[in-house]
């Protein structure tokens with residue numbers, strides 16, 4: 001394979017000496033659960049998102065699950081309440097909603113941004129809806145003034161799925177004092193899965209919030225529901241961000257801006273090279289942080305043929321995601337939904353390589369020129 005989609009060994013190679021040093025530090029510390037590494041990472045993420053509290057958890061799905069369950073335990077939500085989420089998201093967003101006993105209200109995203117927007121929220125608002133879950137899909141911040149207004153006007157909770165968008169910023173005001181994904185709404189859930197923009201060398205996730213009650217409950221829930229030692233106020237879980245991963249993540253998080261700038265440069269290389277009329281490019285914004293380019297997702301009516309063509313030319317691609325959530329067998333109860341934009345996207349989207357350290361700007365331009373040869 002000449003152009004791999006995402007070669008993690010290659011991507012992490014530039015950090016290898018520092019990662020080894022950090023691993024040695026953890027080995028020698030004798031502290032293998034919690035401790036300074038986790039606390040320092042939490043503090044870095046708190047600063048990055050301008051939020052009051054950050055809580056390390058086991059993975060991104062747990063971050064969402066614990067956030068939603070905490071809202072119920074805090075009396076901010078009741079079981080059965082509706083959560084608006086775009087149907088073209090990764091299924092984890094929706095699994096967390098069902099897991100908490102809430103009702104996913106799947107809606108079509110905006111066709112241009114491929115993300116939820118305020119207008120879609122307004123169109124789908126019913127009295128049962130109590131939560132908006134913007135998923136900053138592909139790294140693009142799903143946030144606008146209308147969403148802020150609706151959330152305020154109807155007293156809705158905003159829980160952001162930030163798994164793909166660490167460091168992304170919105171020009172529109174958040175509900176608190178942050179413009180950064182995760183700090184825009186009431187609670188943000190981050191994932192550090194190895195392929196994410198800031199990826200661990202294993203699983204890790206984090207919850208960020210400005211709500212003290214939610215922070216307290218998430219912290220307890222992630223630790224067997226315990227508020228202090230051997231005293232359990234909730235029927236909780238064990239979901240921890242381990243210090244080895246925290247140490248790995250602190251190395252990489254220090255380079256977050258540089259990695260984001262590299263993703264932007266790769267997106268620009270595609271934008272400036274691809275001119276095949278059969279291919280529709282994703283929206284390109286001039287501000288580096290409007291989209292942190294977790295994926296570069298093009299569209300093509302003949303997607304399967306293009307994908308096959310690229311494969312024969314050594315370009316590895318993927319589809320994020322080939323099946324909208326309401327067509328997944330586990331959500332057969334939602335299969336009646338008519339979501340034409342989500343369906344169309346699932347048929348036309350194609351993700352190109354965009355991992356810093358794995359694909360260079362020169363290679364992105366080469367891939368662009370190969371795409372231009374597609375007839």
Ligand SMILES: *Cc1c(COP(=O)(O)O)cnc(C)c1O
Pocket residue numbers: 059060061062089090092093135161163164191192193203204205
């Ligand atoms: C990766 C991802 C998750 C889940 O994160 P994990 O750490 O893999 O559990 C949730 N939502 C979205 C949009 C994701 O891309």
